[in-house]
Amino acid sequence: MNTIAFTAAQHRGKGPGIGRLARHELSLAWRDLYAMLSANRPGRGMRILLILAVVLAGLHLLAWMILKKPIEAGLVVDHSLLVTISGMLLLPLSLMLSQAMESITRAFYTRSDLELILSSPTPANRLFVVRMLAIAVSTTALTLAICSPVFNILAFKAGTGWLAGYLVVAGIGLAATAFSIALALALFAIAGPKRTRSIAQIAAAVVGAGFVVGIQLVAIDSIGSISRIGFFRSEQFAALLPNSDSLLFLPARGIAGDPAAALAVAGTGMLLFLTVVFLLSGRFGKAVVQAGSVDMTRSRTRRSGARFALTSPAATLRHKEWKVLLRDKWLISQTLMQLFYLLPPAFMLWRGFGGNSVPMFVIVPVIVMAAGQLAGGLAWLAISGEDAPELVATAPVGPDAVIRAKMEAVLGGTFIVVIPLILPIAFLDMRAGAVALFAVCAATMSSTAIQFWFRSQAKRSSFRRRHTSSRIATFAEAFSSILWSGMAALWIAGGVLLAVPFALIIGALLLLVRKLSPKGVN
Amino acid sequence: MMTHALEIRNLTKLYQRPAVDDLSLTIPQGEFYALLGPNGAGKTTTLKMVAGLLQPDHGTISILGHDTVADPLGAKRVTAWVPDEPMIYDRLTPLEYLEFVAGLWQVDPERARQGADEILGILGLEAHADERCEGFSKGMRQKVALAGALIHDPRLIILDEPLTGLDAGSARLVKDVLRERVRQGCTVILTTHILEVAERMAERIGVIANGRLVAEGTLAELRTSSGNANGSSEEASLEEIFLSVVARSATVEPEREAAA
Numbered sequence: 058m059n060t061i062a063f064t065a066a067q068h069r070g071k072g073p074g075i076g077r078l079a080r081h082e083l084s085l086a087w088r089d090l091y092a093m094l095s096a097n098r099p100g101r102g103m104r105i106l107l108i109l110a111v112v113l114a115g116l117h118l119l120a121w122m123i124l125k126k127p128i129e130a131g132l133v134v135d136h137s138l139l140v141t142i143s144g145m146l147l148l149p150l151s152l153m154l155s156q157a158m159e160s161i162t163r164a165f166y167t168r169s170d171l172e173l174i175l176s177s178p179t180p181a182n183r184l185f186v187v188r189m190l191a192i193a194v195s196t197t198a199l200t201l202a203i204c205s206p207v208f209n210i211l212a213f214k215a216g217t218g219w220l221a222g223y224l225v226v227a228g229i230g231l232a233a234t235a236f237s238i239a240l241a242l243a244l245f246a247i248a249g250p251k252r253t254r255s256i257a258q259i260a261a262a263v264v265g266a267g268f269v270v271g272i273q274l275v276a277i278d279s280i281g282s283i284s285r286i287g288f289f290r291s292e293q294f295a296a297l298l299p300n301s302d303s304l305l306f307l308p309a310r311g312i313a314g315d316p317a318a319a320l321a322v323a324g325t326g327m328l329l330f331l332t333v334v335f336l337l338s339g340r341f342g343k344a345v346v347q348a349g350s351v352d353m354t355r356s357r358t359r360r361s362g363a364r365f366a367l368t369s370p371a372a373t374l375r376h377k378e379w380k381v382l383l384r385d386k387w388l389i390s391q392t393l394m395q396l397f398y399l400l401p402p403a404f405m406l407w408r409g410f411g412g413n414s415v416p417m418f419v420i421v422p423v424i425v426m427a428a429g430q431l432a433g434g435l436a437w438l439a440i441s442g443e444d445a446p447e448l449v450a451t452a453p454v455g456p457d458a459v460i461r462a463k464m465e466a467v468l469g470g471t472f473i474v475v476i477p478l479i480l481p482i483a484f485l486d487m488r489a490g491a492v493a494l495f496a497v498c499a500a501t502m503s504s505t506a507i508q509f510w511f512r513s514q515a516k517r518s519s520f521r522r523r524h525t526s527s528r529i530a531t532f533a534e535a536f537s538s539i540l541w542s543g544m545a546a547l548w549i550a551g552g553v554l555l556a557v558p559f560a561l562i563i564g565a566l567l568l569l570v571r572k573l574s575p576k577g578v579n
Numbered sequence: 580m581m582t583h584a585l586e587i588r589n590l591t592k593l594y595q596r597p598a599v600d601d602l603s604l605t606i607p608q609g610e611f612y613a614l615l616g617p618n619g620a621g622k623t624t625t626l627k628m629v630a631g632l633l634q635p636d637h638g639t640i641s642i643l644g645h646d647t648v649a650d651p652l653g654a655k656r657v658t659a660w661v662p663d664e665p666m667i668y669d670r671l672t673p674l675e676y677l678e679f680v681a682g683l684w685q686v687d688p689e690r691a692r693q694g695a696d697e698i699l700g701i702l703g704l705e706a707h708a709d710e711r712c713e714g715f716s717k718g719m720r721q722k723v724a725l726a727g728a729l730i731h732d733p734r735l736i737i738l739d740e741p742l743t744g745l746d747a748g749s750a751r752l753v754k755d756v757l758r759e760r761v762r763q764g765c766t767v768i769l770t771t772h773i774l775e776v777a778e779r780m781a782e783r784i785g786v787i788a789n790g791r792l793v794a795e796g797t798l799a800e801l802r803t804s805s806g807n808a809n810g811s812s813e814e815a816s817l818e819e820i821f822l823s824v825v826a827r828s829a830t831v832e833p834e835r836e837a838a839a
Contacts, residue, residue: 365678365692373682377668384670384711445666448727451630452683453656 073179078187086191093522113206120206128214134313136301137290142309144289146229147268149200153230155265156199157237160192162257165245165348175346185342189238189334197230218314225311225319228326235333242340250348259390266397273401277408370454371462378439378466388438388520399427399478406481417482417489418549422542424478424493429500429538432471434520436508439463442517464505471501489549496545499560503537503567510574533570537563582644584608584735584766590628590638598624600790602638608734611761612768613781617825621790622770626737630660643734656684659728663740665720669713673704673723676712677730684731691730698726701756717744725753729760736760738769742776754780778817786821788828
C-alpha cells in the first residue's frame with residue numbers, strides 16, 4: 058500500500074509534513090524504477106545490481122579509453138579546454154531540460170494518488186513542493202549517473218579537483234528544472250490544459266535532440282564534419298567565444314577543478330530552483346488541478362473517414378494501422394523522434410549536391426540506424442500495441458496473414474521516411490544507394506521480427522515504457538540496428554566481401570535472439 | 580439433419596488446474612443460450628476457445644459444421660465475439676470501425692455501408708457515427724463493439740457479460756437487438772451475472788462450475804431438477820436455482836476429486 062498513514066494530529070488539520078510526503082514520493086519512485094529495471098518481475102534484485110555494476114564498469118572503461126590520450130598529454134585548463142568542456146556540457150543540459158519538461162508534463166496530467174492526497178487534510182502546496190523537488194532530483198540524478206564515469210576517471214587520473222563536476226552538473230540540473238517548470242507553466246497559461254500536453258512533450262523531445270543535432274549541423278557547415286568534438290576544438294568556434302574569464306565559462310572552470318566556480322554554479326542553480334518553488338508552487342498546484350478537470354479526449358467529426366471500398370483483409374489492416382498512428386500526435390512525435398537524427402546526414406547530402414564531397418560511410422549508417430529504430434517503434438505499436446487484439450484474432454484471417462500485413466504497414470511507414478534520403482544517395486553514388494536500401498530493409502525487418510518474437514499485449518500509451526517488457530528485445534533491437542549500420546559502413550568502405558561475413562554474424566545473432574524469445578507465443 | 584450452431588465435445592483446458600474440464604455442450608441454431616457460473620467457473624475460457632482465442636488441450640468444437648481446429652477460418656467467418664471489455668480503436672470513428680470490421684470479414688462494401696447505417700441507427704449511435712471513439716462512455720463503446728459484431732451478419736454471436744456497465748436504456752436496446760437477431764435465425768450465447776437477463780431472455784440456460792457443465796435446460800427444466808434435488812418450490816427463481824446448483828456442485832467436486 059502506498060497510501061499515507063495519518064496520525065490523530067494530522068486529522069486535526071495539520072496533514073503530513075514535507076518529509077513524510079517526500080518519503081512517500083521516494084517510495085513510489087523507487088518501486089517504479091525497480092519495476093522498470095526488473096521488467097516487472099519480482100526477485101531480481103541481485104541480478105539487477107550485478108547488471109548495473111557491469112554496465113557501470115563498462116562505462117568507466119569507455120571513459121578511460123576516451124580520456125586516456127588527453128590525460129596522458131596533460132590537461133591544461135586553457136581557453137581551448139574550457140570551450141570543449143562548455144560545448145560538451147550542452148549535451149547533459151539538453152538532456153536535463155528535456156527530461157524535466159517531460160516530468161513536469163507528466164506531473165500535470167497523471168492522476169495516480171493525487172486525488173487521494175488532495176482530498177486529505179494535507180495542504181496542497183506541500184505536495185506540489187515535494188513533487189517539484191522530486192522532478193529536480195530525478196532529472197539531476199540520471200545525468201549525474203551518466204556523467205559519473207567521466208568525472209571519476211578524471212579525478213582518479215588527473216586530480217580530485219575534477220570531482221567538482223558533480224556539483225556543477227547538480228547546479229545545472231536544478232537550474233534546468235527551474236527553467237522547465239517556469240516554461241511549462243507559461244505554456245499552460247498560453248496554450249491551455251488541453252494543448253499543453255502535446256506541445257510540451259514535443260518541445261521536450263525537440264530540446265533533447267535539438268542541441269546535439271543543431272551542433273552537428275553547425276559543425277557540418279563550418280568544418281565539413283559531423284563530429285561535435287572536432288567542432289568544439291576548431292578555431293572557427295573558439296574565435297566566436299569570449300575569453301576565458303567570461304562568466305560563460307564558469308561551469309567549465311568549475312568542472313576543471315575551480316571550487317569557487319563550482320560552488321557559484323551550484324549555488325545559482327539552487328537559488329533559481331528555490332525561487333521558482335517559492336513563487337510558482339501555488340500556480341503549479343492550480344495547473345495540476347485544472348489539468349485533472351479537463352476532458353482530454355476529443356470527439357472530432359470527420360465525414361469522409363469511412364469509404365467502405367472492397368479491399369483485402371491485409372489492405373484493411375495496413376490502412377487501419379496507418380490511420381490510427383497518424384491520428385495520434387503524441388505517438389507520432391515519439392516515433393518520429395529519430396527523424397531529428399536524420400537532419401545532419403540530410404544536410405550533408407544537400408551539401409553534396411553543391412559539389413562538396415559526401416562521406417557515404419558516415420551518412421548511410423546513420424540512416425540505417427534510424428530506420429531500424431523507427432521500425433522497432435512502429436512494430437511495437439502495430440503488434441503489441443494493437444487496441445483490439447481479440448477482434449483481429451477472431452476475424453477470418455490467418456495469423457500469418459495478420460502479421461504479414463502488420464509487417465507491411467511497418468515497412469511502408471519506415472520507407473516513407475527514409476526513401477527521400479536514399480534516393481539522393483543513389484543519385485550521388487549508385488552503389489552507396491543500393492547498400493543503403495539493402496541495409497535499411499535488413500534493419501527494418503530485423504527490428505520488426507524482434508518485436509514480433511517478443512510481443513506482449515500492452516496499451517499504446519505505454520509506448521515510452523515498452524522497453525520494460527523485455528530487456529533482451531530492447532538490446533537485440535538496438536544491437537541489430539547498430540550492427541546493420543556497421544555492415545553498411547563496411548560494405549561502402551571495404552566492399553561486399555567484408556560485409557557478407559558481418560551479415561552472416563548478424564543473422565546468427567538474430568536466430569539466437571529468436572531462440573531466447575518467450576515460448577508458447579503464437 | 581440440421582447442423583448445430585455449436586457442438587462441444589469433451590472440451591478441456593488446463594492451467595495449474597483444469598479451467599474447463601471435459602465439457603460437452605450442444606446448442607441448436609436459432610437459440611438464445613445463457614451460460615451462467617460463479618467467478619472463475621470457466622465460462623470465459625470456454626467461450627474464448629469457441630471464438631478461437633484459446634487452443635483447447637483436449638476435445639473438439641464445431642461451429643455450424645466447421646471444426647475450429649481443422650477449419651478455423653470457416654468457423655470464424657460465421658462467428659462474432661464480443662468481450663466484456665469493449666476493445667475498439669479510440670482514434671477511429673464508429674463508422675470507420677465498422678468499415679474495418681467489414682474489411683476483415685470481406686463484407687460486400689455496399690451491403691456493409693447500408694448495414695452500418697442501419698445498425699448505428701438501431702443502437703442510437705448515428706449522431707456519433709463520425710466522432711472518434713476516444714471520448715465515448717463505456718456504454719457507447721459497448722454498443723460500438725456490438726455493432727462491429729453485427730456488421731458481418733454472423734450466424735453465431737458470443738457475448739461475454741455484454742450488459743455490464745450499461746445503463747437501463749442501453750441494456751434494453753442491446754437485449755432488443757439480440758432478440759431480433761435470434762428471431763432472424765441467429766444463435767446467441769451469452770454469459771451474464773445478471774440472472775434476470777438469463778431468466779427473461781434465454782431459451783436454455785447452462786450452469787458451469789469448476790469447469791464442468793453442472794446443470795442445463797429451460798428454466799422450467801432447471802426448476803424441476805433443482806426441486807427434485809432440494810425439495811424446493813417449483814416457483815423457485817433462477818437465483819435460487821443457480822445458488823443451489825452451484826452449492827451442490829461444490830459438495831460433489833471434493834468427492835469426485837477424492838475418487839479420482
